[in-house]
Amino acid sequence: MDFKIEKEKNFLIVSLNGEIDHHNSEIIKERIDEAIIKQHTKNLILDFKNVDFMDSSGIGLILGRYKKIKAIDGHVYVVDNSHIKRVLEMSGIYKIIRTFDSLKKAKEYAGR
Amino acid sequence: MNNRMHLEFPSYSQNESFARMVISAFVTPMDPTLEELSDIKTAVSEAVTNAIIHGYENEIGIIYMDAEINDNKLTVVIKDKGKGIEDVKMARQPLYTSRPDLDRSGMGFTIMESFMDNLDVISKIGEGTTVIMTKLISTKK
Numbered sequence: 001m002d003f004k005i006e007k008e009k010n011f012l013i014v015s016l017n018g019e020i021d022h023h024n025s026e027i028i029k030e031r032i033d034e035a036i037i038k039q040h041t042k043n044l045i046l047d048f049k050n051v052d053f054m055d056s057s058g059i060g061l062i063l064g065r066y067k068k069i070k071a072i073d074g075h076v077y078v079v080d081n082s083h084i085k086r087v088l089e090m091s092g093i094y095k096i097i098r099t100f101d102s103l104k105k106a107k108e109y110a111g112r
Numbered sequence: 113m114n115n116r117m118h119l120e121f122p123s124y125s126q127n128e129s130f131a132r133m134v135i136s137a138f139v140t141p142m143d144p145t146l147e148e149l150s151d152i153k154t155a156v157s158e159a160v161t162n163a164i165i166h167g168y169e170n171e172i173g174i175i176y177m178d179a180e181i182n183d184n185k186l187t188v189v190i191k192d193k194g195k196g197i198e199d200v201k202m203a204r205q206p207l208y209t210s211r212p213d214l215d216r217s218g219m220g221f222t223i224m225e226s227f228m229d230n231l232d233v234i235s236k237i238g239e240g241t242t243v244i245m246t247k248l249i250s251t252k253k
Contacts, residue, residue, distance in 0.1 A: 022157075
């Protein structure tokens, strides 16, 4: 698992790769939370396009950031893929968070 | 085909991915679909994570993983000798988490139950928890 966090316009883009489980989600969560504060950004795009495995730790990661961002009136967007779709569906994330099938679409929407 | 395996490892969180790799390698001869393989890996990941976070509460104990193949049926047993679950019925409810402080979704047992064909959870306070999961692998591709 490696990941990068970049700022673009008024949103942060977190690009994730590989496998997301409890072990590596801890450090990812920490880094995102630091970046939200440091970069004064209210909007977050979580890009899971290149994630090939995710368990419920990924749901915790998304929902935890969603709560934080919502508290500061921001928005969270998710880019998903077929590997993580079933876990996301089960958690009800599609009901509360707008998802896209590409980063490009998510960026267009977030920057509109 | 019949086969079985036994694995013991300390509850370090980096062993979550190790357990997934082992179960993937073990079921490969059953020729599962990609979706079946992903279901099994996810269920194992949830059970091992539960043992680490809740069973041993991040202290280091031993996690036991047994798996068995009987024709097209896979059985996986994940056991810890940690603190045990007080109310298994409650723990199995979707969104229930005993540690809301940890940013956990409370979906672990729900995922194990939906991704596998059967899930049994046996737990005793002070003695630990055993999770038994079975899944039938499709034979007609």
